[in-house]
Amino acid sequence: MDYFNYLDGQLFAENVPVERIAAEFGTPCYVYSRATFERHYKAYDNALGDHPHLICYAVKANSNIAVLNVLAKLGSGFDIVSIGELERVLAAGGEPSKVVFSGVGKQAHEMRRALEVGVHCFNVESEAELYRLNDVAAEMGLIAPISLRVNPDVDAGTHPYISTGLKENKFGIDIQRAPDVYALAKGLKNLAIKGVDCHIGSQLTEVRPFLDALDRVLVLVDSLKEKGIELNHLDLGGGLGVRYNQETPPEPSEYASEIIAKLKGRTLTLIMEPGRSIAANAGIMLTRVEFLKCTEHRDFAVIDGAMNDLLRPALYSAWQDIIPAVPRATGEKRHYDLVGPVCETGDFLGKDRELILEAGDLLAVRSAGAYGFAMSSNYNSRNRPAEVMVDGDNVHLIRRRETIADQIALEKIIAE
Ligand SMILES: Cc1ncc(COP(=O)(O)O)c(C=O)c1O
Numbered sequence: 001m002d003y004f005n006y007l008d009g010q011l012f013a014e015n016v017p018v019e020r021i022a023a024e025f026g027t028p029c030y031v032y033s034r035a036t037f038e039r040h041y042k043a044y045d046n047a048l049g050d051h052p053h054l055i056c057y058a059v060k061a062n063s064n065i066a067v068l069n070v071l072a073k074l075g076s077g078f079d080i081v082s083i084g085e086l087e088r089v090l091a092a093g094g095e096p097s098k099v100v101f102s103g104v105g106k107q108a109h110e111m112r113r114a115l116e117v118g119v120h121c122f123n124v125e126s127e128a129e130l131y132r133l134n135d136v137a138a139e140m141g142l143i144a145p146i147s148l149r150v151n152p153d154v155d156a157g158t159h160p161y162i163s164t165g166l167k168e169n170k171f172g173i174d175i176q177r178a179p180d181v182y183a184l185a186k187g188l189k190n191l192a193i194k195g196v197d198c199h200i201g202s203q204l205t206e207v208r209p210f211l212d213a214l215d216r217v218l219v220l221v222d223s224l225k226e227k228g229i230e231l232n233h234l235d236l237g238g239g240l241g242v243r244y245n246q247e248t249p250p251e252p253s254e255y256a257s258e259i260i261a262k263l264k265g266r267t268l269t270l271i272m273e274p275g276r277s278i279a280a281n282a283g284i285m286l287t288r289v290e291f292l293k294c295t296e297h298r299d300f301a302v303i304d305g306a307m308n309d310l311l312r313p314a315l316y317s318a319w320q321d322i323i324p325a326v327p328r329a330t331g332e333k334r335h336y337d338l339v340g341p342v343c344e345t346g347d348f349l350g351k352d353r354e355l356i357l358e359a360g361d362l363l364a365v366r367s368a369g370a371y372g373f374a375m376s377s378n379y380n381s382r383n384r385p386a387e388v389m390v391d392g393d394n395v396h397l398i399r400r401r402e403t404i405a406d407q408i409a410l411e412k413i414i415a416e
């Protein structure tokens with residue numbers, strides 16, 4: 001459920017017609033719904049109910065500080081993968097004590113900063129990282145809280161680029177080797193073992209792979225306990241999918257209840273790191289049709305949004321719904337490829353979409369709140385879009401459109 005709906009023949013974001021937003025802020029433009037972010041966060045919080053839990057929204061999905069702030073106000077924690085993300089969380093008023101630090105390549109300066117502000121836990125992905133973290137903590141005279149991210153070798157059944165829990169993936173520590181690595185961590189003086197972590201992939205549309213991973217992780221948890229290593233928390237990562245097209249992913253309530261049922265008798269705090277399932281359907285990207293170009297072979301609608309603004313279709317052949325802001329009652333229906341102005345054949349946001357269009361029409365690309373702006377670039381020297389947050393009747397500009405001056409501000413011509 002989201003708050004982008006048609007009313008009297010035009011698309012609204014909460015109580016505001018998206019045409020009005022496009023007229024004021026231009027296109028392409030990302031539009032987020034605060035009520036939808038809140039609804040999605042609360043769906044997790046309610047689903048986890050009385051079970052001790054911490055929801056750490058995955059900042060990578062949408063890292064605008066206004067988004068982080070909306071979630072922080074609800075009590076959200078954050079999953080970060082870089083110091084840049086940590087600084088965003090702090091700038092947004094997030095609590096460092098609710099931050100988990102994931103990622104395969106944490107640098108010493110990043111560890112230092114995370115220790116300085118006091119993050120909740122480091123999700124450590126290799127032995128080399130354990131040693132580095134222990135050294136950094138020792139230099140600072142601190143104890144670093146850690147979990148090991150284990151790789152349970154389960155098939156998440158998702159796109160190969162976003163599957164992370166298989167043996168051949170770069171992520172985590174092979175679960176078979178995990179007991180030895182825990183023993184190693186136990187022997188390092190400046191580390192404190194807190195939990196275990198696993199994240200098997202993104203856009204999962206079934207609970208089964210999560211449960212398979214959990215079964216394997218619980219075997220590990222129990223075997224560690226026998227060896228005197230008792231864990232406080234279990235971090236199951238993110239990964240719950242959303243509906244882009246015909247998918248029917250489980251609701252957080254269904255997902256959470258099946259997970260909690262498996263934990264019976266164990267006093268483990270549950271940490272979850274949802275990104276997409278909180279942010280994706282809380283955002284759309286508005287784009288306008290520049291030209292219609294109907295050829296013998298194909299009908300193109302050339303739009304002002306492109307792969308640099310929203311990369312997912314080009315990168316994963318991802319399908320995102322594209323709908324008109326004001327559907328036309330009459331006119332010729334055609335099957336359009338919606339293509340941007342970037343000089344790449346892969347620059348499309350949708351293919352073969354049946355629409356009635358005219359130049360100047362405003363379109364909304366749905367489910368663009370996650371991995372949308374966050375993955376945008378300046379390719380072809382295009383200014384990245386504006387971002388706005390709708391809150392009831394109000395529209396807040398939360399990132400102004402870039403300018404060419406912004407783009408070249410860090411560059412310099414060499415003398416002579
Ligand atoms: C470690 C980690 N946690 C959480 C997430 C968020 O995943 P999702 O957006 O699928 O919920 C990711 C991204 O896949 C991740 O790599």
Ligand SMILES: N[C@@H](CCCC[NH3+])C(=O)O
Binds near residue numbers: 060162202203370375
């Ligand atoms: N960026 C991806 C998901 C990767 C998740 C990060 N581990 C997407 O748009 O679907």
